[in-house]
Amino acid sequence: MDSQRLEEEFVKRVQSGAKIEASDWMPDGYRHLLIKLIHMHAVSEIMGVYPEKEWVPKAPNLRRKLALMAKVQDEMGHGQLLLRIVEDLAAPYGKGREELLDDLVEGKVKFHNVFHMEARTWADAGLIGWLIDGAAIINQASLLSTSYAPYARILKRICAEESFHMQHGENVILSIAMGTDEQRKMLQDSLDYWWYSLLFFFGPLEITPAAQKMLHYRIRTKTNEELRQKFLAKYVPRIWSLGLTIPDPTLHYDSKLERWHYAEPEWEVFQKIVSENKGPKSQERIALRRIAQDQHKWVRLAMTTGI
Amino acid sequence: MEKQTEPSGVYEVFVQRDHLDPMMHVGSLLAPTNELALQLARENFTRREQILQIWVVPRTHIYSAEEDDFHAREMDRSYREVSGYTENGRLWRMFKEKEITLEEIVRYVEQKKQSKHDLHREESHES
Numbered sequence: 001m002d003s004q005r006l007e008e009e010f011v012k013r014v015q016s017g018a019k020i021e022a023s024d025w026m027p028d029g030y031r032h033l034l035i036k037l038i039h040m041h042a043v044s045e046i047m048g049v050y051p052e053k054e055w056v057p058k059a060p061n062l063r064r065k066l067a068l069m070a071k072v073q074d075e076m077g078h079g080q081l082l083l084r085i086v087e088d089l090a091a092p093y094g095k096g097r098e099e100l101l102d103d104l105v106e107g108k109v110k111f112h113n114v115f116h117m118e119a120r121t122w123a124d125a126g127l128i129g130w131l132i133d134g135a136a137i138i139n140q141a142s143l144l145s146t147s148y149a150p151y152a153r154i155l156k157r158i159c160a161e162e163s164f165h166m167q168h169g170e171n172v173i174l175s176i177a178m179g180t181d182e183q184r185k186m187l188q189d190s191l192d193y194w195w196y197s198l199l200f201f202f203g204p205l206e207i208t209p210a211a212q213k214m215l216h217y218r219i220r221t222k223t224n225e226e227l228r229q230k231f232l233a234k235y236v237p238r239i240w241s242l243g244l245t246i247p248d249p250t251l252h253y254d255s256k257l258e259r260w261h262y263a264e265p266e267w268e269v270f271q272k273i274v275s276e277n278k279g280p281k282s283q284e285r286i287a288l289r290r291i292a293q294d295q296h297k298w299v300r301l302a303m304t305t306g307i
Numbered sequence: 308m309e310k311q312t313e314p315s316g317v318y319e320v321f322v323q324r325d326h327l328d329p330m331m332h333v334g335s336l337l338a339p340t341n342e343l344a345l346q347l348a349r350e351n352f353t354r355r356e357q358i359l360q361i362w363v364v365p366r367t368h369i370y371s372a373e374e375d376d377f378h379a380r381e382m383d384r385s386y387r388e389v390s391g392y393t394e395n396g397r398l399w400r401m402f403k404e405k406e407i408t409l410e411e412i413v414r415y416v417e418q419k420k421q422s423k424h425d426l427h428r429e430e431s432h433e434s
Binding site: 019021063066067070074134137138141142144145149152153156159160162163164166167168170171174175177178222227230234237238241242243 | 395
């Protein structure tokens, strides 16, 4: 069969709901998109640890400290599970774990915008757990129906562990929301700082050619905007119920258009943060990651050679 | 895979029922070779149900923990479990909202078509 026929058959299969395994034949385009998506997901899990681990020594009590450490452990674990999937996909190109991690410190793979931002206060740490994790969960839940079976299976596991993250984040936010005026002010300030980063997290409104291809191959089944709308529907009422003000006076549900109207984030500003690693904390965290990459080389060596 | 030569070695059998399921241990059998183990596994364990994949693994290739305390929980770990945060429901009610669960989010995201009401405010919210 020529490659065009194979590609057509493949697309027909995935579009009718078939799942693809690592050992199945797949078009190069499909493989490239999966590598790009899952590699970014994996390193985002790893970089997502930094804003939270910064709060481990400063957590307000022992239980919060333990919970944060458990989250850090979970997220590093998710990074490992996801990298394993990328390794299988990237094997034909001779790319392994070392190269995939080098890409991160060399700026060749991007990570989510939110992990370039600063966790300035305990409310920021809580908000990360509540809304950033909330947004990530919506994104991951939508990928459970992906056509690539190994990714779907791992996402199932990741989502199950995220359910503790969700409850933990809400619990931190609820206690701050029930606190003093000063604490509530800190929470409001945190929402102001994170709001547009959260909207950006779901990606641009337009369906880019790469996104279109992912939909075509059923790697994704939902658009960025569909997911952003779902996030708004689930979380805006809860944010309001806490008596917080969302820093967008135009935000409302448009019942005629059946969608949430919102002021768009400054796309270029946020895009620059991600594509050039120019966020407030990008360089500092990548530098820490580089130190880990260098100084822990002997650990990886011991773990991979068994000596 | 290396050919098993000892007569009737023990094989552990794993099956995968769906692409979204992990491999599940279903039992074991005796067989002299890998190939026969696979045949026997199919006949013994999957006569009726439709499955995707079977693995047979020589028991001697399985390494597991021997000490009893390998899986011991040395302290309370509720801080890393959903069950450690049951007060959230009560706290949300103080703000006239209800708690949210991961299962609810997954159902909500996966639902194919949404009603007007769902998109605006999740269905169960006002109940």
